[in-house]
Amino acid sequence: MARTAGSHSEITGPRVRTAALALFAQHGYAAVSMRQIAREVGVQAGALYNYTPDKQSLLFDLMRAHLEDLLAAHAPRDGSDPMAGLEHFTRFHIQFHAERPDEVFIAYMELRNLSPENFAEIEALRRRYEDRLETILRAGVEAGVFAVPDPKIATMAVIAMLTGVNTWFREGGRLSLAEVEQIYWDMVRKSVAI
Amino acid sequence: MARTAGSHSEITGPRVRTAALALFAQHGYAAVSMRQIAREVGVQAGALYNYTPDKQSLLFDLMRAHLEDLLAAHAPRDGSDPMAGLEHFTRFHIQFHAERPDEVFIAYMELRNLSPENFAEIEALRRRYEDRLETILRAGVEAGVFAVPDPKIATMAVIAMLTGVNTWFREGGRLSLAEVEQIYWDMVRKSVAI
DNA sequence: GTTTTATTAGAACATATGTTCAGTTAATCT
DNA sequence: AGATTAACTGAACATATGTTCTAATAAAAC
The missing domain is CATH 1.10.10.60 (Homeodomain-like)
Known part of the structure; x- marks a missing residue:
C-alpha cells in the first residue's frame, strides 16, 4: 500500500x-x-x-507557536493605569493558560530537551512576555500605587503564582475559573499594594 | 575482570x-x-x-527521600501565632528548596514517570506538606489576622510562588538568599493580610 | 591461610529507537 | 484519458535500551 x-x-x-x-x-x-x-x-x-524534519523540530514548533500565540493574545495596553494593567494581565494570564494546559505544560517542562539555539529562541519569547509584567510593575512604582522593592523579583513571583493554577485547576471542579480569577487577583493586588 | x-x-x-x-x-x-x-x-x-531493583525505583527512592527530608526538616510548630508560623514556613521553604535544586526539580518534573502506586505515595507526602501551610492559613483566618477567602487556593498560590524561586535563583547572583527571602516574605504577608 | 561472601565485569537477550528510502497508490493537473 | 505530483507504506539501518546471568576477583570471616 x-x-x-x-x-x-x-x-x-x-x-x-x-x-x-x-x-x-x-x-x-x-x-x-x-x-x-x-x-x-x-x-x-x-x-x-x-x-x-525531525522530532526536535516538532517540539520546538509547538513551543514557539504557543509563545507567539501568548504574545499576540496579550496586547500590551496604554500604560497610564498600572492597577488596571496589572488586573488585566492577571486575568488574561489565568484565562489563556487555563485554555491550553498541554501547551503550557510542555513549554515549562521540556525546555531541557531543546537544542541550545532553540532554547535561546524560546527563552527570548518568554522573556518578552515577562517584560510586559515588569513594565506594569515599574510604572506602578513610579506612580506610587505599588510598593515593590525589586520589580524583577516581583515579576517572577507573580508569574509563578499565576501559572501554578494549571497544576490543580480542573474544569467542573469546586470553583469556576471566574472565582479562581477573582481570588488570585485579590492576592496579586495585595501582594504589590502600598 | x-x-x-x-x-x-x-x-x-x-x-x-x-x-x-x-x-x-x-x-x-x-x-x-x-x-x-x-x-x-x-x-x-x-x-x-x-x-x-530497576530504574523506576531509583527515581521513586530519590523523590521519597526528598519529601521525607522536607517533612522532617519542617517541624510544625505551636499554632498559637499564625503570623509567625507563616513567616517561618516561608523562610524555611525558600531555604530548604534553594539548597536542593536538583531534588526539587525532579520532584516536580518527573511525577508522570512514576508508576500509579508510586505516584500516589509521592502525592500523599506532598499533600502532607501542603497541609502544614493550609493549617497555618486557616488558623490565621480564625484568629482574624489573615483575609483569605479560600485557604486551599491560597495554599497553592503561596507554594507556587515560593517554589518559583528555584527557577531563577543562583548563588552569587544579584541578590543574596536572605534578601530574596525578605522580599518574598513581604509579598506573602501582604497577599494574605487583612 | 582457607573459606565464605560481597561486588563487579562482560556478554547476552529481546526489543525499541530516530531516520532514510525505494516503490506504490491517490489526488490533481493538462 | 494521460501525465504529474502529493502522500504514504513497509522494509531497512545502525544503534540504544533495561535487565539478567555467569564467571571472576576482592574483602571479610573464620
Whole structure:
C-alpha cells in the first residue's frame, strides 16, 4: 500500500501536531516515540517526516507557536493605569493558560530537551512576555500605587503564582475559573499594594 | 575482570544515587540511560542492579527521600501565632528548596514517570506538606489576622510562588538568599493580610 | 591461610529507537 | 484519458535500551 484514500497534508499535518502535543504533555518528549505519534495519527512513522524534519523540530514548533500565540493574545495596553494593567494581565494570564494546559505544560517542562539555539529562541519569547509584567510593575512604582522593592523579583513571583493554577485547576471542579480569577487577583493586588 | 579494588557498597551505593539525581535533573528521567549513570559512577550497567531493583525505583527512592527530608526538616510548630508560623514556613521553604535544586526539580518534573502506586505515595507526602501551610492559613483566618477567602487556593498560590524561586535563583547572583527571602516574605504577608 | 561472601565485569537477550528510502497508490493537473 | 505530483507504506539501518546471568576477583570471616 502507499498513499491512502482521503489523505491530505492539510488534514494530516495538524493531526501530527495535535497528537505530538497530547503525547508530549502526557508522557514527556523523551518518553514518546515517533511510532507512537504515528499510531495516534493513523499513519506509519516514516510519513511523519513529510511534516517535520525531525522530532526536535516538532517540539520546538509547538513551543514557539504557543509563545507567539501568548504574545499576540496579550496586547500590551496604554500604560497610564498600572492597577488596571496589572488586573488585566492577571486575568488574561489565568484565562489563556487555563485554555491550553498541554501547551503550557510542555513549554515549562521540556525546555531541557531543546537544542541550545532553540532554547535561546524560546527563552527570548518568554522573556518578552515577562517584560510586559515588569513594565506594569515599574510604572506602578513610579506612580506610587505599588510598593515593590525589586520589580524583577516581583515579576517572577507573580508569574509563578499565576501559572501554578494549571497544576490543580480542573474544569467542573469546586470553583469556576471566574472565582479562581477573582481570588488570585485579590492576592496579586495585595501582594504589590502600598 | 570482576570485583574491583576498593569496591564497597557503602561507597558505590550513594554514588549511584548522586549520579542518578544529577543526570535526571539535567536531562530528565526518560532521557537518561542506565549506562550513562553507570559511566558516571565508574561501573558497568549491570552493577547498578545491586543498588536498585530497576530504574523506576531509583527515581521513586530519590523523590521519597526528598519529601521525607522536607517533612522532617519542617517541624510544625505551636499554632498559637499564625503570623509567625507563616513567616517561618516561608523562610524555611525558600531555604530548604534553594539548597536542593536538583531534588526539587525532579520532584516536580518527573511525577508522570512514576508508576500509579508510586505516584500516589509521592502525592500523599506532598499533600502532607501542603497541609502544614493550609493549617497555618486557616488558623490565621480564625484568629482574624489573615483575609483569605479560600485557604486551599491560597495554599497553592503561596507554594507556587515560593517554589518559583528555584527557577531563577543562583548563588552569587544579584541578590543574596536572605534578601530574596525578605522580599518574598513581604509579598506573602501582604497577599494574605487583612 | 582457607573459606565464605560481597561486588563487579562482560556478554547476552529481546526489543525499541530516530531516520532514510525505494516503490506504490491517490489526488490533481493538462 | 494521460501525465504529474502529493502522500504514504513497509522494509531497512545502525544503534540504544533495561535487565539478567555467569564467571571472576576482592574483602571479610573464620
